[in-house]
Amino acid sequence: MHPAPPDWKATALAMIPDLAPEIEEAETPYLLWLPLYQAFREAYGPHRNDPLIGQIYGYAKWCLTQPRHAAMEEDLTTCVCLCFYQNIPLLEAARKDLVRWFTAEDFATLAEVLRFHSSPEVFEELARPFRTESGRA
Secondary structure (H helix, E strand, C coil), X not given: CCCCCCHHHHHHHHHCHHHHHHXXXXXXXXXXXXXXXXXXXXXXXXXXXXXXXXXXXHHHHHHHXXXXXXXXXXXXXXXXXXXXXXXXXXXXXXXXXXXXXXXXXXXXXXXXXXXXXXXXXXXHXXXXXXXXXXXXX
């Protein structure tokens, strides 16, 4: 009898069933996000796959809600920010589509992470749809 997979893996399998082989193979959350981000990039290709994009965003959001760990290699928040969210600005199609997947609160929470790989112009492009009446992101 095999031990139960860790929560991060079991949840990924449940939320992103089409990527089960890649998820099963991952030994750590960091190693999981390499194929997840690749699949995310490919989902924005010529045959856009909105269901998969939504599943990956859903799993990423789940990772953000998990308890923090002192060990960075076990901290899902750090992992998803480093391996997924900070790379969204590098993918033009994802930048232009961010407003479909993020609330203003999501953007505010992740603004500094999204700023990491953004020029000031790209960050402004990302922030514009999330501006509140007060003019702040």
